[in-house]
Amino acid sequence: MSAPVVIRGGRIIDPSANTDTVGDLLLQDGVVRSVGDRLGAIDGAIEIDATGRVVSPGFVDVHCHLREPGREDVETIATGAAAAAAGGFTAVCAMPNTDPVTDNQAAVGFVKRQGEAARQARVYPIGAITIGQKGERLAEFGEMVGAGAVAVSDDGKPVVSAQMMRSALEYARTFNIPVADHCEDPTLAAGGAMNEGFISARLGLKGIPAEAEEIMAIRDILLARLTGGHVHLCHMSTVGSVELIRWGKERGIRVTAEVCPHHLSLTEDAVEGYDTNAKMNPPLRTAKDVEALQQAVKDGTIDVIATDHAPHHYDEKEREFSDAPNGIIGLETALAVNITWLVKRGVVDVRTLIEKMSCAPARLFGLPGGTFAKGALGDVTVFDPTAEWKVDAATFRSKGRNTPYRGHTLTGRVDATVVGGRVVFQRGE
Amino acid sequence: MSGLLGKDLLGLEYLTAEQITQVLDTAVPLKEISERAIKKVPTLRGATVVNLFFEASTRTRISFEFAEKRMSADTVNVASAGSSVSKGETLVDTARNLEAMRIDMVVIRHGSSGAARFLAERIESNVINAGDGTHEHPTQGLLDLLTLRDRFGDLRGKRVCICGDVLHSRVARSNIWGLTKLGAEVAVCGPRSLLPNAMEEFNVTIFDRIEQAIEWADALNILRLQLERMQAGHIPSLREYNRVFGVTRERLERAPRDILILHPGPMNRGVEIDSDVADGPHSVILDQVTNGVAVRMAVLYLLAGHNPKLAAAAKGGA
Amino acid sequence: MPAEPTVVLTARAVERTVRRMADELLELNDGIERLILVGIQRRGVQIAERLAAVIAEREGRDVPRGALDITLYRDDLQSVGPIPLVGRTDLPVEIDGQVVVIVDDVLFTGRTIRAALDELADFGRPARILLAVLVDRGGRELPIQPDVVGKTVDVPLGHRIDVLVSALDGRDEVVLAPVKPA
Numbered sequence: 001m002s003a004p005v006v007i008r009g010g011r012i013i014d015p016s017a018n019t020d021t022v023g024d025l026l027l028q029d030g031v032v033r034s035v036g037d038r039l040g041a042i043d044g045a046i047e048i049d050a051t052g053r054v055v056s057p058g059f060v061d062v063h064c065h066l067r068e069p070g071r072e073d074v075e076t077i078a079t080g081a082a083a084a085a086a087g088g089f090t091a092v093c094a095m096p097n098t099d100p101v102t103d104n105q106a107a108v109g110f111v112k113r114q115g116e117a118a119r120q121a122r123v124y125p126i127g128a129i130t131i132g133q134k135g136e137r138l139a140e141f142g143e144m145v146g147a148g149a150v151a152v153s154d155d156g157k158p159v160v161s162a163q164m165m166r167s168a169l170e171y172a173r174t175f176n177i178p179v180a181d182h183c184e185d186p187t188l189a190a191g192g193a194m195n196e197g198f199i200s201a202r203l204g205l206k207g208i209p210a211e212a213e214e215i216m217a218i219r220d221i222l223l224a225r226l227t228g229g230h231v232h233l234c235h236m237s238t239v240g241s242v243e244l245i246r247w248g249k250e251r252g253i254r255v256t257a258e259v260c261p262h263h264l265s266l267t268e269d270a271v272e273g274y275d276t277n278a279k280m281n282p283p284l285r286t287a288k289d290v291e292a293l294q295q296a297v298k299d300g301t302i303d304v305i306a307t308d309h310a311p312h313h314y315d316e317k318e319r320e321f322s323d324a325p326n327g328i329i330g331l332e333t334a335l336a337v338n339i340t341w342l343v344k345r346g347v348v349d350v351r352t353l354i355e356k357m358s359c360a361p362a363r364l365f366g367l368p369g370g371t372f373a374k375g376a377l378g379d380v381t382v383f384d385p386t387a388e389w390k391v392d393a394a395t396f397r398s399k400g401r402n403t404p405y406r407g408h409t410l411t412g413r414v415d416a417t418v419v420g421g422r423v424v425f426q427r428g429e
Numbered sequence: 430m431s432g433l434l435g436k437d438l439l440g441l442e443y444l445t446a447e448q449i450t451q452v453l454d455t456a457v458p459l460k461e462i463s464e465r466a467i468k469k470v471p472t473l474r475g476a477t478v479v480n481l482f483f484e485a486s487t488r489t490r491i492s493f494e495f496a497e498k499r500m501s502a503d504t505v506n507v508a509s510a511g512s513s514v515s516k517g518e519t520l521v522d523t524a525r526n527l528e529a530m531r532i533d534m535v536v537i538r539h540g541s542s543g544a545a546r547f548l549a550e551r552i553e554s555n556v557i558n559a560g561d562g563t564h565e566h567p568t569q570g571l572l573d574l575l576t577l578r579d580r581f582g583d584l585r586g587k588r589v590c591i592c593g594d595v596l597h598s599r600v601a602r603s604n605i606w607g608l609t610k611l612g613a614e615v616a617v618c619g620p621r622s623l624l625p626n627a628m629e630e631f632n633v634t635i636f637d638r639i640e641q642a643i644e645w646a647d648a649l650n651i652l653r654l655q656l657e658r659m660q661a662g663h664i665p666s667l668r669e670y671n672r673v674f675g676v677t678r679e680r681l682e683r684a685p686r687d688i689l690i691l692h693p694g695p696m697n698r699g700v701e702i703d704s705d706v707a708d709g710p711h712s713v714i715l716d717q718v719t720n721g722v723a724v725r726m727a728v729l730y731l732l733a734g735h736n737p738k739l740a741a742a743a744k745g746g747a
Numbered sequence: 748m749p750a751e752p753t754v755v756l757t758a759r760a761v762e763r764t765v766r767r768m769a770d771e772l773l774e775l776n777d778g779i780e781r782l783i784l785v786g787i788q789r790r791g792v793q794i795a796e797r798l799a800a801v802i803a804e805r806e807g808r809d810v811p812r813g814a815l816d817i818t819l820y821r822d823d824l825q826s827v828g829p830i831p832l833v834g835r836t837d838l839p840v841e842i843d844g845q846v847v848v849i850v851d852d853v854l855f856t857g858r859t860i861r862a863a864l865d866e867l868a869d870f871g872r873p874a875r876i877l878l879a880v881l882v883d884r885g886g887r888e889l890p891i892q893p894d895v896v897g898k899t900v901d902v903p904l905g906h907r908i909d910v911l912v913s914a915l916d917g918r919d920e921v922v923l924a925p926v927k928p929a
Contacts (some may be wrong), residue, residue: 055714197626197627198630201625201631203541203543203564204543204562204564205540274542301723320543322562459833470866500819
């Protein structure tokens with residue numbers, strides 16, 4: 001059995017129990033034993049000094065791409081899980097757009113086993129909605145859930161057929177898992193490389209209109225109403241999507257939504273100069289969209305913040321903009337970006353941020369964690385909400401270096417990450 | 430030497446009115462060289478220029494080649510078909526290989542917007558954008574400006590309408606920036622399915638009907654309509670395009686004033702422009718071609734002195 | 748050494764000098780036959796105009812004139828950078844077998860004349876090329892000598908010769924001036 005861990009003197013915030021207190025946290029036998037009480041010396045315990053730090057239930061990322069199997073050259077489950085730990089995530093959900101696609105119980109089992117072997121952040125597989133993500137036949141949700149899948153998604157592409165999406169939402173009800181959809185009308189978005197607007201017109205890049213996302217978002221919301229299934233809308237990026245989600249929630253439809261740190265911080269201006277590290281799908285939008293998404297995080301329209309961590313090889317991004325792949329890495333910058341753009345600017349407080357990065361994602365995807373209830377998983381993130389640091393991608397544990405925040409000075413830094421009572425990351429002095 | 434062009438020519442959006450005027454002023458005396466028996470000056474003797482064409486182009490490549498040769502540069506043409514470019518080599522590798530052969534200038538035509546800039550940021554040689562995707566085609570913009578200036582003297586207050594597929598046109602973008610900077614009034618006219626959604630933000634007037642454009646304009650710059658636009662569903666047919674948007678003699682005869690007719694070529698006669706307009710008294714289409722060589726000579730000349738390698742070599746030898 | 752600009756030739760002296768140069772040219776060529784005056788942009792063109800006017804007065808006939816801009820024939824493009832304003836080269840008549848007089852305001856290193864000779868060669872093969880300059884200030888870097896000189900001036904170190912012509916500068920004058928620090 002591993003040694004007890006005492007995290008001393010931090011500000012313990014657990015939105016799930018309405019806790020916000022300065023004190024000690026004790027983890028023993030992999031679970032939470034004591035919250036807030038000042039503790040004396042404990043024999044053989046690992047001590048973490050959290051003075052001036054925030055002690056939070058471990059962050060949970062419901063959307064990342066770990067690339068294994070298939071592209072182990074750009075990320076493996078082990079490097080991705082280590083990057084997650086360094087970013088304060090104690091659990092991540094791996095999207096199934098691997099090669100081959102994670103669309104059956106054997107593939108799901110492989111991801112789960114690789115995650116366990118890595119002994120970093122927990123890795124929860126997400127299974128594909130359709131076989132090969134081709135949109136033609138439903139994958140075996142039941143067997144995948146049996147092997148450890150926590151949700152289904154064809155992320156990377158949308159479920160084009162409304163009938164297929166309807167079936168997926170209906171069938172998923174048996175297993176009580178969310179169906180996470182990448183909302184994009186493929187005909188409107190075809191060939192698009194950035195947000196459609198004046199900048200795309202000036203740069204001569206084909207634009208992706210906000211409507212390409214919104215049309216799919218409202219379709220999915222209406223199908224959730226029709227089926228009673230739980231639809232989870234991935235990486236929402238527009239004002240219109242926020243309004244549609246609000247509309248759905250007001251009517252009691254089972255729709256939840258996520259937003260990525262980059263859509264809460266950057267605008268399409270980042271594409272100027274054809275920076276391929278600002279190329280992602282959905283694309284960076286306008287200042288109005290960023291503002292609406294921030295407010296949606298605040299008012300609860302958006303449930304969770306997820307990274308959409310998407311590593312790519314250096315060479316793949318080092319090319320003509322229209323030919324470069326979509327996506328950026330996000331696990332090791334998420335907390336700092338969120339603090340810099342949301343907390344520091346007074347949009348939300350730290351407690352709300354923890355709700356969006358830990359409690360809500362765990363709850364919505366039915367995962368253990370996201371709480372310090374006695375006997376809960378000993379998954380903890382200790383972070384300094386005021387520390388400033390300059391982003392140097394070369395120091396990341398992820399194999400990916402594709403970040404638009406390169407050289408930015410950000411506020412908020414992870415000091416320690418504990419998974420199941422075991423310290424998996426601790427910042428050296 | 431702040432008034433000059435700097436290292437590269439990537440687009441007219443990035444130039445000041447003074448810089449554009451300087452290129453045009455330099456091009457004017459260079460026209461005379463093409464009229465000599467020996468059409469050559471020794472200005473760029475010893476400089477190596479690579480014409481790197483990833484897209485098929487006859488007119489622009491030949492125009493650049495004439496310009497380079499009339500300035501005495503050594504030129505090498507690399508076309509995508511049959512070269513390593515078509516064997517999956519990345520643009521950055523192609524660029525580094527060229528640089529390793531000690532070239533001085535690259536003229537690049539590429540199907541991706543931003544490709545010229547991408548190259549310029551990665552090599553020391555001067556880079557001239559000969560058309561990148563749907564972004565810019567600055568030398569075409571400059572030769573259009575020179576052709577208009579030859580006729581109008583001063584572009585301030587002159588009304589120029591760009592007609593046709595602005596959405597996919599790098600010529601249109603370069604013209605909009607160049608004309609605007611030199612004080613002309615700019616309009617566009619075409620089906621809305623071939624105009625960018627954010628067209629208004631370019632500060633141009635938009636005409637839905639070609640008749641309105643003709644009523645308004647001093648000059649029309651008529652863009653080539655790519656046949657693929659029909660297959661992609663932007664317009665129903667070439668026949669209807671000609672009926673609704675074609676610049677025809679009948680339409681021009683109703684104009685309140687003589688209108689100069691420009692076309693960057695190659696023309697689809699009977700689609701965007703009728704033959705009797707293209708060959709008519711107000712067409713300056715061949716002047717554009719002549720001016721193209723002079724403008725490109727001017728650009729080569731003005732960029733040449735900004736090649737740090739050449740400058741260092743010259744100083745070292747002095 | 749003068750710290751202030753000194754007038755080397757006044758307007759009237761310029762006038763007399765140009766007349767004498769015209770006479771010397773006619774003498775050298777034994778008349779106006781086959782003669783073409785080609786000025787180097789920009790002040791050489793002005794001096795050529797003056798010479799042509801005197802010759803026309805003497806001979807009662809106009810002599811053909813041309814202009815050369817040698818900017819594109821310079822040998823220092825890479826070290827100095829391009830001169831933004833390229834002037835016009837204009838040779839209205841065939842120069843093959845003719846006597847071409849290159850006219851410039853000041854002769855110094857000889858590099859401009861070298862460039863002019865190169866440029867003329869691209870237009871044809873004159874029977875003879877003569878060089879006429881208003882001022883020879885010495886300091887040659889190439890083996891080039893004038894055939895007709897208005898005035899020879901010994902220019903001390905740190906000084907320059909400015910030729911002013913009324914069409915461009917509002918008055919005729921040749922001035923010796925200290926070089927101002929850049």
